[in-house]
Amino acid sequence: MAAADILEDVTEPAVTEPALPRTRPDLDALPPYVPGRTVPGAVKLASNETTAGPLPSVARAIAEAAATANRYPDSGAAELTSRLAARAGVPPGSVAVGCGSVGLCQQLVQATCAPGDEVVFAWRSFEAYPIVTQVALASPVPVPLDGDDAHDLDAMAAAVTDRTRVVFLCNPNNPTGTFVGEKAIEEFLAKIPPHVVVALDEAYIEYARPGDGRTDTPDPALPDAAVPDSLALARRHPNVLILRTFSKAYGLAGVRVGYAIGHPSLIGALRKVFVPFSVSTLAQAAALACLDAEEELLERTGHVVAERGRMAAALAGAGYLVAPSAANFLWLPLGARSAEYSGRSADAKVIIRPYGDDGVRITVGTPEENDAFLAFATGAEALRIAGM
Numbered sequence: 001m002a003a004a005d006i007l008e009d010v011t012e013p014a015v016t017e018p019a020l021p022r023t024r025p026d027l028d029a030l031p032p033y034v035p036g037r038t039v040p041g042a043v044k045l046a047s048n049e050t051t052a053g054p055l056p057s058v059a060r061a062i063a064e065a066a067a068t069a070n071r072y073p074d075s076g077a078a079e080l081t082s083r084l085a086a087r088a089g090v091p092p093g094s095v096a097v098g099c100g101s102v103g104l105c106q107q108l109v110q111a112t113c114a115p116g117d118e119v120v121f122a123w124r125s126f127e128a129y130p131i132v133t134q135v136a137l138a139s140p141v142p143v144p145l146d147g148d149d150a151h152d153l154d155a156m157a158a159a160v161t162d163r164t165r166v167v168f169l170c171n172p173n174n175p176t177g178t179f180v181g182e183k184a185i186e187e188f189l190a191k192i193p194p195h196v197v198v199a200l201d202e203a204y205i206e207y208a209r210p211g212d213g214r215t216d217t218p219d220p221a222l223p224d225a226a227v228p229d230s231l232a233l234a235r236r237h238p239n240v241l242i243l244r245t246f247s248k249a250y251g252l253a254g255v256r257v258g259y260a261i262g263h264p265s266l267i268g269a270l271r272k273v274f275v276p277f278s279v280s281t282l283a284q285a286a287a288l289a290c291l292d293a294e295e296e297l298l299e300r301t302g303h304v305v306a307e308r309g310r311m312a313a314a315l316a317g318a319g320y321l322v323a324p325s326a327a328n329f330l331w332l333p334l335g336a337r338s339a340e341y342s343g344r345s346a347d348a349k350v351i352i353r354p355y356g357d358d359g360v361r362i363t364v365g366t367p368e369e370n371d372a373f374l375a376f377a378t379g380a381e382a383l384r385i386a387g388m
């Protein structure tokens, strides 16, 4: 008998699959967070990161902090908290540090929502909002952007019900780059019950400049052009929570640190749901070193803003509709063509980010990286896919 025949004669004993651990069935319907792709050798303009690495002083602070990696971090991040508070002119009890501002978004929903409570946000906006909402068993209430890919604040105010606990206002909005000014936010706040938290997610505020988001035709219906003074808004309205991050303009996306500024009662609740020690010693040291070098880091945003203008003009000149951006990225509302467009861009070694059937987002990088995208975008194939 050949070996194969012997094997065939063996009858498999009945195997009972062990029961699997039981997890929440509703998680099956939850879309995973899709990060921007990283492709070796390609230009990555898909995650709104800073292209330049950390400043030498920041890298040194991280290396020095690594020497104490055997010890737990200061879970209250006392030094960073008091530094941020002094800088904002608020007491330390008004500042909470978090594991990125995404961590703070999650803490906010956990700290305010019981199951079934509602969280209002624009759509499209930051993909983390529906995820942190559903993970907390709260109900997402997405409100479509207006025809200019900007927040429809009237519709958002109208979407607030007795069950609403949080409104996320992403300003400038990721992924469309549009922003609303202080007057529009003030008018919006007047319509929101004072017990509902309005979270101003200002992850990109360092890139906003006066006049951003305006079109050439003065239109009283458009948001005012001033960059909102969110600290003043938070002082006037105890339900305003400001969310900021070190991930974008400060270049620490890989280190994970953000912060919230708001009323001490809300900040106290955020701290209660903080995962202990989730802001590492390295992250705290890196953030402090960034604050020491703040002027230099913020100067970099000027170069990004200049490149943003150059790219927007080149794209508009080639016939694209480009949403006015107050952030470090541009939005092309390409509709159903978005996936094919971003796929071809990846073939051309420039990774950009498609958003379903809505559009594509391109991070503003270095002049060379931006030129690589523009070379693709103004080529015959890209123009054909974009329908021009």
Ligand SMILES: *Cc1c(COP(=O)(O)O)cnc(C)c1O
Pocket: 048, 099, 100, 101, 102, 103, 126, 170, 174, 201, 203, 244, 245, 246, 247, 248, 253, 256, 257, 258
């Ligand atoms: C990138 C981003 C953040 C910041 O996320 P971190 O967790 O701080 O890295 C927050 N909100 C929006 C809208 C963002 O795009």
